[in-house]
Every structure is written in structure tokens, then in C-alpha cells.
Amino acid sequence: MKSKDLQKVVFSKYENGDYPTKIFRxxxxxxxxxxxxxxxxxxxxxxSINLTTVPGRPRTIRxxxxxxxxxx
Numbered sequence: 001m002k003s004k005d006l007q008k009v010v011f012s013k014y015e016n017g018d019y020p021t022k023i024f025r026x027x028x029x030x031x032x033x034x035x036x037x038x039x040x041x042x043x044x045x046x047x048s049i050n051l052t053t054v055p056g057r058p059r060t061i062r063x064x065x066x067x068x069x070x071x072x
Contacts, residue, residue: 006031007039007049014040 006027013023020036027036039049 003051007051010036010039011043011049014043 009027010023010031013026014020018026020033020040023036023040024031024033042049
């Protein structure tokens with residue numbers, strides 16, 4: 001299942017009154033409980049799940065020009 005599909009499932013279940021722990025159990029661990037809780041908090045605050053930035057470290061660029069800039 002893709003992330004957008006999981007977001008739709010979490011959104012619909014939460015709107016129907018399910019709690020994050022119940023949603024977690026229903027999805028059989030497809031998402032972490034913390035992720036579901038964070039998404040439910042977003043739904044409460046904004047009415048939707050808005051993932052503006054990708055969590056984690058930014059991707060690095062491995063081009064010849066970037067490598068040469070680092071070597072200098």
C-alpha cells in the first residue's frame with residue numbers, strides 16, 4: 001500500500017471515531033503508532049494530513065561538479 005492510500009485509510013478511520021491505537025491494530029503494523037498519532041494530530045489541527053517535507057536527512061547530490069567543489 002502506498003503512503004497516500006495509508007493516509008486515506010487513517011483519515012477515514014479517524015473521522016469515523018477510531019482511536020490511533022485501534023487504527024494501528026487494524027493496519028497490522030503497516031505504520032508506526034507514532035506516525036498514526038502524528039497524522040491524527042494533523043487532522044485535528046488542520047482537517048487533513050499535510051506532509052510538506054519529507055522526514056529525515058536531505059538527499060545528497062552526487063554529480064561531478066558537486067564532488068569537485070568538495071575536493072577544492
